[in-house]
Amino acid sequence: MIDSTSSTPLRFGLIGFGAWGKHHADAISRTTGAELIAISARSEASLNAAREAYPDAAVYQDYQELLADDSVEVVDCVVPSFLHHEIASAALRAGKHLLLEKPMGVSVAECDDLIRIANDEERTLAVGHELRLSSMWGKVKTLIEDDYLGQPQYALVELSRNPYRPGADGWRYDISRVGNWILEEPIHFFDLARWYMERSGDPVSVYATANSRQPEHPELQDNFSSIIHFEKGGYAVVSQTLSAFEHHQTVKVTGSKGALWASWSGAMDRTRHPTFSLRGFNGSEVEDFKIDKMTGELFELEDQMAMMVAALRHGKPIACAAEDGRWSVAMCMAAQESVDSGAIVKF
Numbered sequence: 001m002i003d004s005t006s007s008t009p010l011r012f013g014l015i016g017f018g019a020w021g022k023h024h025a026d027a028i029s030r031t032t033g034a035e036l037i038a039i040s041a042r043s044e045a046s047l048n049a050a051r052e053a054y055p056d057a058a059v060y061q062d063y064q065e066l067l068a069d070d071s072v073e074v075v076d077c078v079v080p081s082f083l084h085h086e087i088a089s090a091a092l093r094a095g096k097h098l099l100l101e102k103p104m105g106v107s108v109a110e111c112d113d114l115i116r117i118a119n120d121e122e123r124t125l126a127v128g129h130e131l132r133l134s135s136m137w138g139k140v141k142t143l144i145e146d147d148y149l150g151q152p153q154y155a156l157v158e159l160s161r162n163p164y165r166p167g168a169d170g171w172r173y174d175i176s177r178v179g180n181w182i183l184e185e186p187i188h189f190f191d192l193a194r195w196y197m198e199r200s201g202d203p204v205s206v207y208a209t210a211n212s213r214q215p216e217h218p219e220l221q222d223n224f225s226s227i228i229h230f231e232k233g234g235y236a237v238v239s240q241t242l243s244a245f246e247h248h249q250t251v252k253v254t255g256s257k258g259a260l261w262a263s264w265s266g267a268m269d270r271t272r273h274p275t276f277s278l279r280g281f282n283g284s285e286v287e288d289f290k291i292d293k294m295t296g297e298l299f300e301l302e303d304q305m306a307m308m309v310a311a312l313r314h315g316k317p318i319a320c321a322a323e324d325g326r327w328s329v330a331m332c333m334a335a336q337e338s339v340d341s342g343a344i345v346k347f
Contacts, residue, residue, distance in 0.1 A: 105329055159239070
C-alpha cells in the first residue's frame with residue numbers, strides 16, 4: 001500500500017504518448033506531489049518525443065516493461081479504446097493503481113472484469129471522466145445537491161463541434177477498434193446527465209437516433225441524440241453533432257423550483273482560452289454565478305492528477321470510480337442498441 005505519511009512524490013507511469021497522452025504527461029508534471037518517472041509508447045516518433053520532452057523518465061516501447069518497473073506506483077493509461085481492457089487488467093495485476101481514460105471498456109463485460117480484478121488486487125481504479133472535476137460543471141452539481149432547483153426533472157447536455165481527430169493509425173474511424181462513436185465523446189455527457197439526475201434514481205431506459213454525413217460509413221454517426229428516463233420520473237437529453245465548427249457545450253437542468261444554464265466555448269476542445277458562463281433561476285430571479293477557476297479539459301486533467309495524489313496519499317474520494325465508469329459504458333451500449341433497432345432499450 002502507498003504510505004500516506006510519505007512526503008515523496010507519487011510515482012506515475014504513463015502508457016500512451018500520443019496527442020492526448022502528451023497532455024496527460026504535462027498534467028502529471030505540473031501536479032504537486034506527483035512525478036512522471038516512466039513512459040511507454042509504441043511508435044519510434046512517440047518514443048523519441050517522450051525522450052526529448054521528459055529526459056529524466058524511463059522510456060519503454062513495451063508497456064509490460066513499464067509494468068515490471070517496481071518504482072511505478074500509479075499507471076495512467078491513455079491508449080485507443082480497444083486496448084483499454086488488455087492494458088488496464090495487466091496494470092492492476094501488476095499491483096499498480098490505475099487512472100484509465102474513458103471509456104472504461106468497449107463492453108460492459110470488460111468493465112465488470114476490471115472491477116473484479118481491481119477488487120481482487122485491492123487497487124484503486126479511477127476512470128477519466130474529468131468533467132466531474134470542472135469548476136463550472138461541478139458547480140452545477142453542487143447547486144443541484146444544495147436544492148437550488150428543487151427536485152431535478154430535466155437535463156440537457158449538448159455538444160456542437162468539429163469532426164473527431166483520427167487518432168493514431170486512424171483508429172477512431174475504424175469501428176472495430178473504437179467500439180462505437182457514442183463511447184467517444186457522448187459518454188462524457190451520459191456521465192454528466194446521470195450525475196446531475198442522481199436524485200431521480202438510476203436510468204431505466206434510453207431511446208436514441210443517429211445518422212452519418214458519410215454514406216459509405218453509416219457506422220460513424222456524426223449526429224446523435226438520445227433521451228434517458230430515470231426511476232423517479234426525470235429524464236435527460238444527450239445530443240451531439242460532429243458536423244459543426246469549433247467546440248461548444250451546453251448544459252441545462254430544470255427542477256421543481258428553478259433552473260441552471262451553463263455553456264462553454266472554445267476554438268477547439270483543448271484550448272486554454274475558453275469562454276464560459278453559468279446562470280441560474282432560483283424561482284424568483286435570474287442570477288449569474290462567478291466561476292473563479294478556469295475550466296476546460298486541460299485544466300480538469302491537471303485536477304485529475306491532483307485527485308489521484310489526494311486519494312492515494314490521503315484517502316480522499318475518486319471523482320469517477322469504476323462503478324460510475326461502468327454505468328457510462330452501459331448507457332452508451334444501450335443507446336447504440338437503440339440506434340440500431342429503432343426501439344426503446346430498458347436497463
